[in-house]
Amino acid sequence: MSTVGFLYPGFSAEDDYPRAEKLLIDRSRLALVHTEMPEDAHREDALLAIGGDEVLADGARRVAAEAGPLDAVVWACTSGSFIFGPDGAARQIAALERVSGVPTSSTSFAFVDACRRLGIRSVAVGATYPPDVAGAFVHFLTHHDISVHTLSARDIITAAEVGTLPPETVLEFAAAVATDAPGADAVLLPDTALHTVEVLDALDARVGRPVLTANQVSIWQGLRLAGADVDRPGLGTLFRRG
Incomplete structure (x- = not known):
């Protein structure tokens, strides 16, 4: 323990x-x-x-x-x-x-280490952030030799608003991000304000490849x-x- x-x-x-x-x-x-x-x-x-x-x-x-x-x-x-x-x-x-x-x-x-654990070299990023902040995450990933196929930024300003997104919205968002990047090894959802623990297996099943979430x-x-x-x-x- x-x-x-x-x-x-x-x-x-x-x-x-x-x-x-x-x-x-x-x-x-x-x-x-x-x-x-x-x-x-x-x-x-x-x-x-x-x-x-x-x-x-x-x-x-x-x-x-x-x-x-x-x-x-x-x-x-x-x-x-x-x-x-x-x-x-x-x-x-x-x-x-x-x-x-x-x-x-x-x-x-943790995102970098998780990608390395799973042998993930290329990702599609589905960020709740504004584009400029999401771009800083892309820079962080590429610095650590993780290729970013596509970036989708939902442009939500506050963590409080992100926390209200329901599970089906999270699933639909991840699926849309994956559809736009069929060659990516995984989808990354990089906001700890996003509820995902209840749908982790469902995310992988919906997308058909690993989905890594912040929490x-x-x-x-x-x-x-x-x-x-x-x-x-x-x-x-x-x-x-x-």
């Missing part, structure tokens, strides 16, 4: 984490705290603010105080990590790891870093071993 601490900005799809925890048959714990979000906006200045070192350090200290000893920590925000650029995102996690004292990552790096890869990364990387049904292709 492992305990992973998640730092989650604001309020939108944080209930994906207790939903996922119920599927973890080894009783691993997914402990979550909400980090400061002065402004809910998918805009560069707002995203840089929520991903600041002091904001994340405060979150790491609080989740450790509330959950007890941790085996790993994840900054569960894609845009609040890749917006710093590849080098800045790496520095962000290095600073957070010095505070947490345990293996630490972010959702942006899914965050949870997988945390468990992997904690040494609890085992086969877990109900959480999509990424969690199935062999």
Whole structure:
């Protein structure tokens, strides 16, 4: 049994984490705290603010105080990590790891590691973000040798609005993204504000290839870093071993 601490900005799809925890048959714990979000906006200045070192350090200290000893920590925000650029995102996690004292990552790096685990070299991205922010995610992926076939950006400004999208809308969005990129190995949905845990297997089935979502890869990364990387049904292709 492992305990992973998640730092989650604001309020939108944080209930994906207790939903996922119920599927973890080894009783691993997914402990979550909400980090400061002065402004809910998918805009560069707002995203840089929520991903600041002091904001994340405060979150790491609080989740450790509330959950007890941790085996790993994840900054569960894609845009609040890749917006710093590849080098800045790496520095962000290095600073957070010095505070947490345990293996630490972010959702942006979780996407890269998940693609490597599955042998995914080319992707289609379905982003809820405005085009400029979505483009920064594409840059992050290509820096890490992941080819982006197509990018679809829904231009939703707030995480709160993203969190209201119903499951069928998520399924339809992923299917449309996949249709536009028949040569891509997988579809990526890179927003932790998007509810996806309840439809992970359905997403893979609808699209016919792996669909990686932000909360899914965050949870997988945390468990992997904690040494609890085992086969877990109900959480999509990424969690199935062999």
